[in-house]
Every structure is written in C-alpha cells, then in structure tokens.
Amino acid sequence: MNKQAIINFQNFSFHYISQAEPTLHDINLKIYPGEKILIVGPSGSGKSTLGHCLNGLIPFSYKGEIKGSLTVKGLETKEQNIFKLSKMIGTVLQDADGQFVGLTVGEDIAFAQENDNIPRDLMHKRVKKVAQMVDMQNELISSPFELSGGQKQRTSLAGVMIDDVEILLFDEPLANLDPATGKVAIEIIDDIHKQSKKTVIIIEHRLEDVLHRGIDRVIVLNDGRIIGDMDAHKLVSSSILTENGIREPLYVIALKYAGVKVNEEMCPGHITTLKTEFSRDALKVWLTKIKADQRHSKNPSILEMEDISFSYDGVRPILSDISFDIRAGEMISIVGKNGAGKSTLSKLLCGFIKPDKGIIRYKGQDIKDKTIKERAEIIGLVMQNPNQMISKPMIYDEIALGLRLRDVPEEEIAVKMNKVLKICGLAPFKSWPISALSYGQKKRVTIASILILDPKIIILDEPTAGQDFRHYTEIMEFLVEINKLGVTVIMITHDMHLMLEYTPRAIVLAGGRKVADTAASIVLTDAQVIQEANLKETSLFNLAQLAGIEDGTHFVQGFIDYERGVKNR
Amino acid sequence: MRLFSYNLIDTPIHRLSGLTKLICFLFLTSAVMFSYDIRSLLFVLFFSIYILKLSQIKYSQIRLMIIYVLIFLVTNAIISYLFDPELGVDIYGTRHEIVALYGRYTLTWEQLFYQVTKFIKYASVIPLGIIFLLTTNPSEFASSLNRVGVNYKVAFAVALTLRYFPDIQRDYQDIGLAQQARGLDLSHKARFSDRARNALMIVIPLIFSTLDRVDLISNAMDLRGFAKSKKRTWYTSKKMTWRDYIAICTSVFIFLGIIGVSAFINQSRYFNPFI
Numbered sequence: 105m106n107k108q109a110i111i112n113f114q115n116f117s118f119h120y121i122s123q124a125e126p127t128l129h130d131i132n133l134k135i136y137p138g139e140k141i142l143i144v145g146p147s148g149s150g151k152s153t154l155g156h157c158l159n160g161l162i163p164f165s166y167k168g169e170i171k172g173s174l175t176v177k178g179l180e181t182k183e184q185n186i187f188k189l190s191k192m193i194g195t196v197l198q199d200a201d202g203q204f205v206g207l208t209v210g211e212d213i214a215f216a217q218e219n220d221n222i223p224r225d226l227m228h229k230r231v232k233k234v235a236q237m238v239d240m241q242n243e244l245i246s247s248p249f250e251l252s253g254g255q256k257q258r259t260s261l262a263g264v265m266i267d268d269v270e271i272l273l274f275d276e277p278l279a280n281l282d283p284a285t286g287k288v289a290i291e292i293i294d295d296i297h298k299q300s301k302k303t304v305i306i307i308e309h310r311l312e313d314v315l316h317r318g319i320d321r322v323i324v325l326n327d328g329r330i331i332g333d334m335d336a337h338k339l340v341s342s343s344i345l346t347e348n349g350i351r352e353p354l355y356v357i358a359l360k361y362a363g364v365k366v367n368e369e370m371c372p373g374h375i376t377t378l379k380t381e382f383s384r385d386a387l388k389v390w391l392t393k394i395k396a397d398q399r400h401s402k403n404p405s406i407l408e409m410e411d412i413s414f415s416y417d418g419v420r421p422i423l424s425d426i427s428f429d430i431r432a433g434e435m436i437s438i439v440g441k442n443g444a445g446k447s448t449l450s451k452l453l454c455g456f457i458k459p460d461k462g463i464i465r466y467k468g469q470d471i472k473d474k475t476i477k478e479r480a481e482i483i484g485l486v487m488q489n490p491n492q493m494i495s496k497p498m499i500y501d502e503i504a505l506g507l508r509l510r511d512v513p514e515e516e517i518a519v520k521m522n523k524v525l526k527i528c529g530l531a532p533f534k535s536w537p538i539s540a541l542s543y544g545q546k547k548r549v550t551i552a553s554i555l556i557l558d559p560k561i562i563i564l565d566e567p568t569a570g571q572d573f574r575h576y577t578e579i580m581e582f583l584v585e586i587n588k589l590g591v592t593v594i595m596i597t598h599d600m601h602l603m604l605e606y607t608p609r610a611i612v613l614a615g616g617r618k619v620a621d622t623a624a625s626i627v628l629t630d631a632q633v634i635q636e637a638n639l640k641e642t643s644l645f646n647l648a649q650l651a652g653i654e655d656g657t658h659f660v661q662g663f664i665d666y667e668r669g670v671k672n673r
Numbered sequence: 674m675r676l677f678s679y680n681l682i683d684t685p686i687h688r689l690s691g692l693t694k695l696i697c698f699l700f701l702t703s704a705v706m707f708s709y710d711i712r713s714l715l716f717v718l719f720f721s722i723y724i725l726k727l728s729q730i731k732y733s734q735i736r737l738m739i740i741y742v743l744i745f746l747v748t749n750a751i752i753s754y755l756f757d758p759e760l761g762v763d764i765y766g767t768r769h770e771i772v773a774l775y776g777r778y779t780l781t782w783e784q785l786f787y788q789v790t791k792f793i794k795y796a797s798v799i800p801l802g803i804i805f806l807l808t809t810n811p812s813e814f815a816s817s818l819n820r821v822g823v824n825y826k827v828a829f830a831v832a833l834t835l836r837y838f839p840d841i842q843r844d845y846q847d848i849g850l851a852q853q854a855r856g857l858d859l860s861h862k863a864r865f866s867d868r869a870r871n872a873l874m875i876v877i878p879l880i881f882s883t884l885d886r887v888d889l890i891s892n893a894m895d896l897r898g899f900a901k902s903k904k905r906t907w908y909t910s911k912k913m914t915w916r917d918y919i920a921i922c923t924s925v926f927i928f929l930g931i932i933g934v935s936a937f938i939n940q941s942r943y944f945n946p947f948i
Contacts, residue, residue, distance in 0.1 A: 159896055160896075161892055161895070161896070165891075165892060165895055169694060177884070186895055186896070187898045188896060189900040190895075190898050191898075195896050197889065197892070197893055197896075201840075201887055202886055202889040202893065203889065203890070203893035204836075204892055205833065205836065205890060205894060205897075206812070206836070206908075207810070207812045207832065207835065207836050208812075210908060211807070211812055211908045213892075214908035215897050215899075216897040216898050216907050217906075217908070218905050218906050218908055219897065219898040219899050219900070219901055219902070220898065220901075220902075221902060221904055221905060221906050222906060223906060224906060224908070224910055224912070227906065227908055228908070231908070248836075249839060262866060263897065286898035298772050315826055378825050389727075454850070454854050456850045456854075459859060461944045475859070476850075476853050477854075477856050479854070479856040480855060481858060483852070484881055485851060485854055487847065487851050488892070489882060491843065491878060491885060492847060492851065492878050492882050492883045493848070493851055493852075493878060494877075494878055494881070495852070495874040495875075495877045497875070505856075505874075506855040506856050509855065509857060509858075510856050510875075553855065554855075557761075557855070557856075559699075604808070650739050650886055
C-alpha cells in the first residue's frame with residue numbers, strides 16, 4: 105500500500121502513573137485515511153485508553169509514561185497539545201448527556217466554534233449547516249431535557265463535525281442507547297463515513313450491533329495488546345471472540361449450536377452478508393431436535409397490578425390502565441423506550457408515589473397502606489449506578505445500613521451479613537473499603553445491601569448497562585442464583601440479550617400503556633411491538649428467514665430452550 | 674422543575690440583548706442606590722412596573738418572590754425603627770412628632786418619611802432584578818457578563834451551573850428515594866440530629882456521582898478546545914440594534930437625571946420637604 109497512514113502507532117506503550125502495570129503494551133497499528141475501523145475488547149482491555157491516546161486526553165489530561173511513537177497525520181502526538189489534536193480528531197464520548205455542555209442544541213454544536221473565536225454570524229451559519237447533516241436543524245433551540253438519547257448523540261456528533269476534523273472517534277457510542285436508537289446511530293455513522301470520506305474509529309464491545317453496517321477492519325484488544333487485526337468475516341469465523349470474552353453475534357452462536365462450522369466463505373461478518381446455503385438443512389434439523397421447555401410457573405401470584413393509572417400533573421397520563429400478575433419466583437423483564445413509564449412503574453411499586461387509580465396487591469393483599477419503609481421489606485429496588493446508592497466507606501457498614509436503620513441488634517446483623525456476603529460472593533471482602541472494589545463488585549454490594557432486608561421481590565434498573573460480556577454474564581448468573589433462592593426478580597432493561605437469555609417473560613410498555621406481556625421470543629419477533637418499544641429484531645429471526653424457516657418466533661424460542669439446556673438451567 | 678423559569682416569548686424586552694439589559698440594570702440600580710429622593714424613587718418604581726408589564730411576566734411566576742421580598746422589607750422596616758427611632762430627625766434636622774409610643778420610641782413625620790422612602794428604594798430595585806432574570810437566556814446572561822469584563826471562564830461556570838442543576842436535582846431525588854426505601858427517615862418524625870445525619874447519606878452518594886459527571890464534562894470541554902485562548906465568542910450573544918441603544922440611552926438619562934436632581938435641586942442625597 106502506497107498510501108500514507110493517517111494514524112500510526114509504533115511500538116507504543118502507555119503506563120498510567122497510578123497503575124502498577126502498563127495499560128497498553130507494544131501497540132503497532134496503522135490506520136489509513138478513509139478507513140472505518142472498529143476496536144473491540146472486554147472492559148480493562150485498554151481500548152478506551154487507546155482512544156484517549158488518540159484524542160490527546162493522554163498524556164495531556166491523564167498523566168503517564170509513553171514509550172514508542174504515535175503519529176497523527178505525521179505529527180508526533182506527545183509534542184502537540186490537546187487543542188491541536190482536537191482539530192484533527194473529533195471525539196464523541198460515551199455519555200451524550202454528560203458531554204452536552206450547552207443549554208440548547210445550537211449552543212452545544214457551536215461550543216468548539218465559540219472557543220475558536222468565530223464571529224457570531226458565521227457561527228450561526230455553520231451550526232445550521234452541520235445540524236442539517238445530522239437532521240437536527242429543527243431542534244436548535246431545544247434544551248437537553250427535551251431530547252431523546254439519540255438526538256443528544258446527534259448533537260454531540262454535530263458538535264465535533266463542525267470543526268471539519270478528518271478523523272471521527274466514537275467511544276462506546278451504543279452504551280446508553282436503546283436497541284432501535286443504537287441501530288440508527290450505527291446507520292448515521294455509516295452514512296457520514298460514506299458521504300464525507302472521513303476516517304472513522306469506533307470503540308465498542310457490542311460487536312454485533314456495530315456490524316449492522318460495514319466495517320473495513322476490526323482490531324481486537326485484550327490485556328493491552330492487539331490480539332487481532334482483520335475483517336469482520338475472518339474475525340467471526342475465528343475463535344478470537346470467545347477466547348477474549350467478547351460476545352459473538354447471536355446468529356453465529358445459533359449456527360454453531362446447529363453444528364455448522366462457520367468459515368469465511370459464508371461471509372458471516374454481518375447478518376446481511378451471510379450466505380446460508382451451507383447451513384439451511386443443519387438449522388432445520390437442529391430445530392426439530394430441540395425439546396421445548398415445558399416449565400411454566402404455577403406458583404401463586406406474588407405481585408399484581410390492577411388497572412393502575414398515574415399522572416404527575418393530572419393532565420398528561422404517565423401510566424394508564426396497567427394490569428399484570430407476576431408469580432412467585434419468576435424472572436421477568438420490563439422493557440420500553442425512555443419515557444414509556446418504566447421508572448414510574450417501579451416508583452409506584454416501591455411506594456414513592458401513589459397511583460391515581462387501581463390496586464397493587466402483594467400475595468393478594470392490597471398494599472396501599474404500607475409505608476415506603478415497610479414496602480422495602482417486600483420489594484427492594486437496586487438503582488442503575490451503584491455510586492448513587494453507596495453512602496458508607498466500608499462494605500460491611502454499607503450492607504448493614506438498612507438493618508441498622510431498623511434498629512436490628514448487631515449480633516443478628518452479623519448472622520445475616522455472613523449469609524448475604526456468601527450469596528453475593530463478597531465474603532473475602534467483608535472488612536474491605538468500598539473504594540477497592542471494581543464496578544461489578546460495587547453492583548454486588550448494592551444488591552447485597554438490598555438482599556439483607558430479605559425482600560421477596562427485587563427490582564433492578566438496567567442491571568447490566570455498560571457492562572462487557574464477562575461482567576454481564578457474572579451479574580446475570582448471580583441474579584439467577586438469587587432467583588433460585590426464591591426471590592422474584594424484575595428487571596427494567598433495554599438489553600435484548602438479557603431478555604432472550606434470562607427472562608422467559610417480558611412486559612412491554614409504550615406511551616404509558618402495556619402493549620405486550622408475553623414470551624421474550626414473541627416480543628423480539630413481533631414487528632409492531634418492536635417498533636413501539638424501540639427494540640430491534642433479533643438477528644436470530646433474520647437467520648430463520650434467510651434459512652427459509654417460516655415460523656421465526658418458533659426458531660427464536662427453540663434457541664432459548666436449547667441454550668437453557670446447554671447452560672443446564 | 675426549573676430554577677429560573679426563563680421563558681421564550683417575543684416582547685420588546687426579550688428582544689434586547691443581554692448586554693443591554695445588564696447595563697440598564699446596573700445604571701438604574703446605582704441611581705436608586707444613590708438617591709433618597711422619594712420623587713425619583715417613585716418614578717423608577719413606576720417605570721420598572723411598566724417594563725414588567727411590557728415583558729409579559731405573569732404574576733404567578735413571581736408571586737413567591739414578591740411575598741418573600743415584602744416580608745423582608747417589613748421586617749427590615751420594623752427592626753430599623755427599633756434600633757434608631759430618631760434617624761429621620763437626625764437626617765432632616767426638624768422634629769414633628771405624631772404620637773409618643775413608649776419610652777424613647779416616638780413616631781415622627783421625619784422618621785415615617787425616611788422609612789417610606791427607604792421602603793420604596795428597595796421595592797423599586799426588585800422589579801428590575803426580576804425583569805433581568807426572567808427575560809434573559811441564562812447563557813446570554815453568561816455572555817453579557819463576559820462582555821462587561823468578567824473572565825469568560827467564570828461567566829461560563831454560571832451557564833454550566835444552570836445547565837447541570839436540573840440533572841443534579843434529579844439525582845438528588847432519586848438517591849433520596851432509594852435511601853428512604855432502605856429505611857432512611859427524612860420526615861419530621863425523626864429527631865433533628867438523626868435527620869442531619871440521614872441527609873448525609875444522600876449527600877455522599879450525590880457528591881460521588883457528581884464527581885463522575887464533573888470528570889466527564891471537563892474532558893468533553895477539553896476535547897472541544899475550551900480555554901485555549903484568552904477570548905471566546907458566544908453563540909447566544911445578540912447583535913446590538915437601535916433598540917438597544919435607545920434602552921441604554923434611556924437608562925443613562927434616568928441615571929443622570931436622578932443624580933442631577935440630588936446634586937442641583939436637593940444639594941444632598943436626601944430630599945427634604947420639612948424645611
């Protein structure tokens with residue numbers, strides 16, 4: 105190749121001052137102008153650090169020791185500054201909400217221009233033009249509270265594109281988006297790549313979602329080293345993904361279950377390119393052999409909502425006529441896009457707010473007279489971000505908090521503590537400070553602090569948000585264990601894998617109404633429900649269609665049943 | 674819930690640039706601060722009430738603020754009378770007693786006149802402040818602070834606080850609810866010392882989640898070149914039009930007029946009707 109690399113890592117290593125070991129080892133990587141690159145790797149693999157090295161946060165904001173060389177457009181980055189680099193590489197950060205610094209869309213897009221002292225009129229003209237590119241021209245005076253997650257991300261994108269940078273860097277663009285919005289985000293990135301011929305680098309661990317559109321090369325990172333550098337077809341056919349804790353696309357897992365040897369000739373990198381000639385028969389045979397899971401919960405009802413309606417202002421209903429019945433020991437997911445009323449539902453259950461109409465029953469008893477504190481002994485709520493719950497420096501004190509507030513004697517707390525710590529796998533950390541824990545472990549602490557109150561039902565808000573495959577599996581298997589102990593688990597989630605793999609039943613909310621209450625396999629294959637809840641068709645369904653299997657829902661259910669058999673649950 | 678319910682409507686006052694409004698506000702309030710001439714003060718009071726009407730601010734928006742201010746003014750008046758019932762006599766140099774109350778407390782026309790003047794003086798500043806806050810877009814406010822010489826980093830901090838305040842408020846509510854579910858009692862039933870300690874259990878997680886946010890925002894700002902040069906321009910700054918110049922001239926004229934009345938007619942900051 106004669107082209108000059110626009111980004112060139114040569115024997116590059118980076119060592120954070122605060123860390124014992126270097127985070128990046130001996131990276132050699134060339135990226136050429138106009139390429140679209142995906143960097144995947146589990147948490148802690150160094151992929152975010154690699155991104156920080158590119159945009160200049162390393163070494164200018166996060167200090168550390170650099171060895172080797174990294175050049176962008178031929179310039180050694182450590183000799184530049186963060187401002188010069190930001191003119192070459194535009195970064196869209198993971199949390200579109202946090203990076204929204206303006207009070208309105210227009211202002212936020214203009215932010216970089218303001219800092220460049222661009223005169224007001226010229227700035228307004230440019231903002232309009234860029235806003236058009238991301239289809240936000242009609243929202244210029246909207247404030248961030250009026251925007252959806254996807255619109256915030258479009259705004260962030262416009263905010264970096266206004267500088268006409270040559271390289272766009274996306275740091276986990278899918279992390280906070282629901283499946284449908286995530287799909288659109290990938291499409292926008294792809295369209296902009298095609299139109300502008302900019303170099304695009306996407307850092308993400310949700311491989312299958314990014315592969316919704318074409319990618320030139322995928323770089324796999326683990327333990328600070330480059331493990332693989334190849335196209336999507338080759339990567340998906342190899343064993344690199346499973347070896348490095350990255351989730352394989354679902355359709356690939358299905359093919360493997362069916363005994364199909366996935367190879368490059370099948371073009372398995374994207375579901376749209378997959379050639380199914382070789383696998384059709386195998387899939388059909390496999391499907392007939394799956395034993396349907398006949399276990400249906402016959403337990404008595406534990407939590408029932410009957411005709412619940414709620415509105416904050418008496419005018420605009422947040423929830424209308426919601427009824428459902430959850431049986432003891434179920435594991436269930438509640439899905440729906442932002443603003444569908446999911447969090448209002450959990451607030452109603454915990455008693456933070458009172459319904460305008462309708463009855464909530466626990467084991468057949470109306471619980472409207474129970475206080476928040478009393479309800480907490482039945483229904484525990486675990487918030488999404490563990491930092492929002494932890495208020496004590498020591499693990500023991502944090503978990504004991506709920507009992508101490510109830511004046512339970514210390515001896516009794518100690519007994520319960522040992523039990524809960526054991527369940528949560530935190531026993532070795534009993535006398536540790538919380539600051540020494542990883543994110544996943546903190547999450548366990550917050551779950552433990554709820555479990556110690558011995559609730560019969562536990563509600564988790566996005567339990568796996570932002571987690572890589574290994575942590576996701578860890579958290580979910582842990583919840584399965586808890587569920588096996590008889591605790592009913594309700595999860596509020598966007599995660600379609602979670603629904604498919606762990607919750608046989610899903611309740612779907614849209615616009616404050618219940619639009620579905622059925623098996624996850626049906627929810628994820630019903631076009632109307634998918635659209636209403638901002639979900640996305642599972643690739644298993646697409647695979648079924650490609651393979652000429654008529655009943656796609658049956659195929660998806662078959663997959664779920666088979667997987668449950670494999671995992672022996 | 675919004676802290677400053679700036680609302681976007683199209684009135685002559687909203688059309689003025691933030692810079693103009695800041696300058697007018699400063700001129701008019703300094704004039705009011707300077708003068709103790711009840712005629713001038715009444716003029717400014719009526720003028721600002723007229724502007725308030727012009728900017729279509731509804732009474733419901735400002736009711737709470739007005740009530741607080743009135744309570745403050747009345748308390749202030751009573752206390753200043755209790756401390757120094759003869760201040761009016763000292764200032765105006767005459768003594769016309771209305772009624773003797775108790776001990777050294779007598780009510781004089783001079784004291785009454787002085788306190789009414791002072792009441793109007795404070796009362797006429799309030800509508801001006803309200804107009805400024807409610808008709809100026811917060812980031813335009815930041816840009817005007819910058820244009821009258823405040824460092825832009827300080828000015829931007831003001832806008833940023835307004836931007837993230839609702840987020841942090843929401844975090845606070847969520848955290849509070851989750852902690853209450855664990856048994857935290859924030860109601861009036863709990864003892865005061867307990868309540869203070871319990872409040873800490875909300876504040877600590879709030880601080881940690883806010884620190885996460887601060888880290889993110891500062892990275893986002895660095896990556897888009899904040900603070901790279903000594904100056905910056907503002908997307909929200911408005912162009913100065915003839916209206917702005919008229920507004921500024923009017924306020925300068927009022928300012929000079931009031932100073933003039935004191936300097937040449939009263940020959941003092943006080944207007945004395947008793948001689």
